Amino acid sequence: MSNIQEMEMALMISLVLTTILTLVLLRKFLKRNTIRVNRPPSPWRLPLIGNLHQVSLNTHRSLRSLSLRYGPLMLLHFGRVPILVVSSGEAAHEVLKTHDLKFANRPKSKAINGLFNGGRNVVFAPYGEYWRQMKSVCILNLLTNKMVASFEKIREEEVNELIEKLEKASSSSSSENLSELFITITSDVISRIALGRKHSEDKTTNDFKKRLRQIMELVGRFPMGDYIPVLAWIDSINGFNKKIKEVSKGFGDLMDKVIQEHVEAGNREEDFVGILLSIENEKNSGLQVKRNDIKFVILDMFLAGTSTTSTLLEWTMTELIRNPECMKKLQDEIRSTMMPNSYIKEKEVANMKYLKAVIKEALRLHPSLPLIIPRLLSEDVKVKGYNIAAGTEVIINAWAIQRDTAVWGPDAEEFKPERHLESALDYQGNNLNYIPFGSGRRKCPGTGLALGLVEVTVANLVGRFDWRAEAGSNGDDSDLAEAIGIDVCRKFPLIAFPSSVV
Incomplete structure (x- = not known):
């Protein structure tokens, strides 16, 4: 072959390779461009931090404000992390029902790594066999209807103790910090169920109640290191890393003490810790329960059974005191059937x-x-016609969904229990316009345990006492100010005057 032919052949090969490379690059460009076009609407974002500057401390409120402009399915970027924000029941249906497994x-x-050893609990565990096993253990030994019913005597004793405190306050015409009382009763009930005894007088446990509030705040924050690794040093400067270690150690010390008590007592299956320890010792059970895992599962029970339940009690009584006509209707219902001075x-x-x-409406608004x-x-998916890439984090704004005027009407921001009297809505997450306990595979399994305590507590508080808030707070919007955290309790404690009527 002549030099000219060799040159022509080389040129031909070069042209073919160039053409192939061009086609490949063009295809990638077109594909990338198509995906970009099909992504959900996004606010303009800043370099490096993305949309973090548009998120306030009350994240649910700022996200709803953005969704009103960009739509119920919105893509944000917190630093390098894509965040899909869902703000309507219709969009939530696709995430929690149609594609639930892919979003599980x-x-x-x-925070999860530092507080829960990367998710060795139920709430934050990665979806998989360990999560299924531990969820099953919790449900069978703590959360079935039969088990919840078996704790009735514990609830009755603790509610009666609460009533005694309120009777004393009534007789002396003094006020009570209901927020603190609600944390105490929920903590005491869970302590007795999960740990076998009440730890109210234990200084370590009193500290632990404060730790629970700190945990909820820490988990609800957006540390820079999670989203912008080059700014991870900020988490050390602002004390976030130190607080994680401090709270984790405080909780760990308490759990070590509780577990040691059970081991020394012979590891009897009289409470949830005892049950978990017995499972740990069963080599043929097939369950991978380790000593450290027990700590994190118990922490789950406290977080779900104490923080969120006391928050529901707090907001329910807040709304009743703010809405005297609703309080009167509830009192009439309760007092028409109760015997004088009776539980x-x-x-x-x-x-x-x-x-x-009333409780359904409190959960809708709060x-x-x-x-x-x-x-x-976990994998690429199409939602409402938009392409969502694997690795995207998903935030479902239940607060915004449950205040959607298109679903709940122009009075969606008002407290109106009557809207539920003829409604078929339940807590199972079947109607995605009402999801206070979530929906799908990761729905909260402790609904019955929480409501069992809330219903009987509210009934006795409203039936046995008339209520008056501190001067200036009844109907004052400052009463609705919200604290910071993954759960949103009142920013200021609920202080009220009980007046015994029996």
Whole structure:
């Protein structure tokens, strides 16, 4: 072959390779461009930080404000992390029902790694066999209807103790910090169920109640290191890293003490810790329960059974005091059936329709977790015609969904229990316009445990006492100010005067 022919051949090969490379690059460009076109609407974002500057401390409120402009399915970027924000029941249906399995995972964070050993609990565990096993253990040994019913005596004793405190306050015409009382009663009930005894007088446990509030705040924050690794040093400067270690150690010390008590007592299966320890010792059980895992599962029970339940009690009483006409209707329902100076039992509460409507409405306006715990998309998926890439974190704004005027009407921001009296809505997450406990595979399994305590507590507080808030707070919007955290309780404690009527 001549030099000319060799040159022509080389040129031909070069042209073919160039053409192929061009076509490949063009295809990638077109594909990338198509995906970009099909992504959900996004606000303009800043270099490096993305949309973090548009998120306030009350994240659920700022996200709703953005969604009103960009739509119910919105793509944000927190630093390098894409965040899909869902703000309507229709969009939530695709995430929590149609593609629930693909969205069933959890993102990891600095807080989860530090507080829960990367998710060795139920709430934050990655989707998989360990999560299924531990969820099953919790449900079978703690959260079935039969188990919840078996704790009725514990609830009755603790509510009666609460009533005694309020009777003393009534007789002396003094006020009570209901927020603190609600944290105490929920903590004491969970302590007795999960740990076998009440730890109210234990200084370590009193500190632990403060730790619970700190945990909810820490998990609800957006540490820079999670989203912008080059700015991770800020988490050290602002004390975030130190607080994680401090809270984790405080909780760990308490759990070590509780577990050691059970081991020394012979590891009897009289409470949840004892059950978990017995499972740990069963080599043939097939469950991978380790000593450290027990700590994190118990922490789950406290977080779900104490923080979120006390928050629901707090907001329910807040709204009743702010809305005297609703309080009067509920009092009439309760007092029409109760005997003078008697405890209202759970079988009586079961027939109180307006009470149940009041609690449903409190959960609609004030879901204990306004932003359902984030999910992580495990594979590419199309939602409402938009392409969502694997690795995207998903935030479902239950607070915004449950205040959507298109669904709930122009009075969606008002407290109106009557809207639930003829409604078929329940807590199972079947109607995605009402999801105070979530929906799908990662729905909260402790609904019955929480409501069992809330219903009987509210019934007795409202039936046995008239209530008056501190001067200036009744109807004052400052009463609705919200604290910071993954759960949103009141920013300021609920202080009220009980007046005994029996």
